[in-house]
Structure formats: structure tokens, C-alpha cells
Amino acid sequence: MASWRAASRQSRKFDGHRAILFTSAGPEGRLLLQARRGSLIQDRFPDLVAAAEQLPQGLVLDGELVVWDTATGRLSFEALQRRAAARGCTATALAAKSPAFFIAFDALQIDGIELLALPYAERRRRLEVLFTARTLTAPWTLCPMTTDPAKAREWLEDWTDVTGVEGLVVKALNHRYRPGARDRAWTKIRRGSTAEAITGAITGTLTRPQLLILGRHDRTGRLRPIGRTVPLRPAAARELAEHLTPAAVGHPWTGARFTSAWGTRDVLDTILVEPDLVAEIGADTSVDRGGVYRHPIRYVRLRLDAAVDDVPRCGGGPAATAG
Incomplete structure (x- = not known):
């Protein structure tokens, strides 16, 4: 257990859509959201676009899109699916009823400086500095992390009862980021089957x-x-x-x-x-x-x-x- 603790870090696994976030001052606007399959989807999330003023330019983050259903008071994958398919006035109306959040768990670029070759431990440190220095608030959320097995076990046993939290992701601290690859250094652990x-x-x-x-x-x-x-x-x-x-x-x-x-x-x-x-x-x-x-x-x-x-x-x- 001691070696596992030293070599890896655990984070909560949320029930959402994986997405890459880009900030830019270009003609496409300051915020771009790229879905796992490569399509740009920021037009489905106008609330996130409006909140992009909190973020610095030259930023690329890996994270999870989730949606909070105000009617049920919990995270809702079904509401996220509806938002991911909506555009125009429908997207705006759904944003008011079911606001979206971006839960960041990795930093690929900060201030225009690419971080892909850095080990995960250093990318995570810089991600935490970013959130602290910019005092980022909702809808931008930093994914909780721990290297403490006892804390990870507590999350797995207690937090997976919360709708929208599926389990844990265990990540190797010394691995670089591999774009476009299914990273086998990341292990998903679900409480359910x-x-x-x-x-x-x-x-x-x-x-x-x-x-x-x-x-x-x-x-x-x-x-x-x-x-x-x-x-x-x-x-x-x-x-x-x-x-x-x-x-x-x-x-x-x-x-x-x-x-x-x-x-x-x-x-x-x-x-x-x-x-x-x-x-x-x-x-x-x-x-x-x-x-x-x-x-x-x-x-x-x-x-x-x-x-x-x-x-x-x-x-x-x-x-x-x-x-």
C-alpha cells in the first residue's frame, strides 16, 4: 500500500462527458470546448462561454462536463445529454434550468506554455496554482485529488452514493500526458458493477x-x-x-x-x-x-x-x- 500511495494519485470519477477546454482571443471566441470525438460543442454551453472571462488566455484543460439539475437538486447525466444536443435558444433555455460545470483534472497548457511532457504530479501542481491564483469559482471546478489511500477508500465508500459520482480514477504521478491515447496508466474504479x-x-x-x-x-x-x-x-x-x-x-x-x-x-x-x-x-x-x-x-x-x-x-x- 505504501508504494501504491507514493506512485499514484486518486481522484473522483464524475458521471459526465469528457472534454478539452481551450481559451483563445481568436475569431472563434475566447472559449472552445472539444468533445472526446473531436467536435466543437461550446455553442451547446452558452453559460460556460459567458463565464470564460474568469480564465486566462492560452489555457488548455482536460476535464469533465457535468450538469446540475435544479429540479432534482443533483447531477444529471440525462440533463447533460439534452444540453449536448441543444443549440440556439434551446441551449440558452436549458442553461438556465440545468447549469453546466467544467471539472478540471489536468492541465495541458497554461499561459501558452505546453505541459504535455511534464509528469502528472507537476501538471497537477500547476493546475492547483492556476485555480488559487485566479480565484476560480463555479462553473470552473477543480477535481478533488488525494495520495492518501484511506481518503480514497472513504470517497469510494461514501461519495459514490451521491448521484453523478461513479467512483475513482487512479493516475500514475510520473506519467506524461499522451494526446489521443487511452492512457493505461489511468485506472477507473467503480463501486458498482x-x-x-x-x-x-x-x-x-x-x-x-x-x-x-x-x-x-x-x-x-x-x-x-x-x-x-x-x-x-x-x-x-x-x-x-x-x-x-x-x-x-x-x-x-x-x-x-x-x-x-x-x-x-x-x-x-x-x-x-x-x-x-x-x-x-x-x-x-x-x-x-x-x-x-x-x-x-x-x-x-x-x-x-x-x-x-x-x-x-x-x-x-x-x-x-x-x-
Whole structure:
């Protein structure tokens, strides 16, 4: 435990959208927000644009966008999804009802000086100095950090009961920042049993999906089935139907058959879809050696902010068996 404490730092993991923040005096305005997939989304968050006067020029921060729902008095991922899709007058109206916050957890550039090659410990120190020197207040928030395992354990046990706080992220103190890479030096620890998977097939129809057949890539990059969901609720089915795309030629599961339950021979009537949607799932720990869940999986929600490369890889296993 002592070596773990010396080599890493833990921060709370918030349930939001990852984003990169830029400040500039250029023609695009003083604030730019870039989503994980590269699109600029500052027009969806006029409240953050208006608050950019607190920030210095030449700043690049990595962080999480979250939204506070004034009606429920808590962080709301659903309200964030609505805001991320809104523009113009609708975006302004939603900003008044569900204000956004940017929770900064890394500094990539300060005062125009690039910090990517610095170890995380030094980037974090400069981020803390920035918040103190500029006396930054909401909507700009500094993500809490600790190197104390006892404090991290307290956060995991107590703060994950708060809606919008999913768990912890453990980061190596001596690592530089790697743009565009899924940093394997960062480990996510959730208190609950939620995870991510890729939607590769469905039962029902594209307009009314009933079940999802989910997969993950193995170490060779091959998409392996890992399980199926329980029947979708009507609202979830409607949400998914808006984003499902019929499979193109060359789908990795072409010709595969999927069973209705682990260990049975009953075959599902499935439709292959483009494997480009990430689903958040809830499942138990009954998993075989190939990473296949033995019991049906609970669909939680669609993760439009996540890419398939963000989904953990499975350990392999047969390509045409899914429970």
C-alpha cells in the first residue's frame, strides 16, 4: 500500500462527458470546448462561454462536463445529454434550468506554455496554482485529488452514493500526458458493477429493438460477443432506435448464431448492426474464461460520449457464442 500511495494519485470519477477546454482571443471566441470525438460543442454551453472571462488566455484543460439539475437538486447525466444536443435558444433555455460545470483534472497548457511532457504530479501542481491564483469559482471546478489511500477508500465508500459520482480514477504521478491515447496508466474504479460494451446485434427490429447482443474487442482487435441484455424498457428501446444503423458488408459477426441463454442451444433471431455504439451495462461477476457473461446483462444507457476504443478488451473466447 505504501508504494501504491507514493506512485499514484486518486481522484473522483464524475458521471459526465469528457472534454478539452481551450481559451483563445481568436475569431472563434475566447472559449472552445472539444468533445472526446473531436467536435466543437461550446455553442451547446452558452453559460460556460459567458463565464470564460474568469480564465486566462492560452489555457488548455482536460476535464469533465457535468450538469446540475435544479429540479432534482443533483447531477444529471440525462440533463447533460439534452444540453449536448441543444443549440440556439434551446441551449440558452436549458442553461438556465440545468447549469453546466467544467471539472478540471489536468492541465495541458497554461499561459501558452505546453505541459504535455511534464509528469502528472507537476501538471497537477500547476493546475492547483492556476485555480488559487485566479480565484476560480463555479462553473470552473477543480477535481478533488488525494495520495492518501484511506481518503480514497472513504470517497469510494461514501461519495459514490451521491448521484453523478461513479467512483475513482487512479493516475500514475510520473506519467506524461499522451494526446489521443487511452492512457493505461489511468485506472477507473467503480463501486458498482457497471461497465461498457459494444452493440453488435439486436433482436426485434431497428425501430423497436428488444434485446442487445454485446461485444468487446480481444487483444487482436477482433470483436467477440460477451452477452445479451434483458428485454429493453420502452424508453431505452426508443433511444437506441434513433442511433442504430444496419450492418454494412463485412460485419465481424456475419454468419454467427447467438443462443438465448448461456449453456443452451436455443438460437436468437438477430439483426446485425454497425458496431459503433457503446452501451453502459450492469452485470454480475459470473463470467467465463472467454469474458462471456453467463447471465443476461442489464442495459443502463447509451454512451454517445464514448468511442468503441474506450471499451475494455475481453480475454478472447469463441466468436459465435454469446449467453
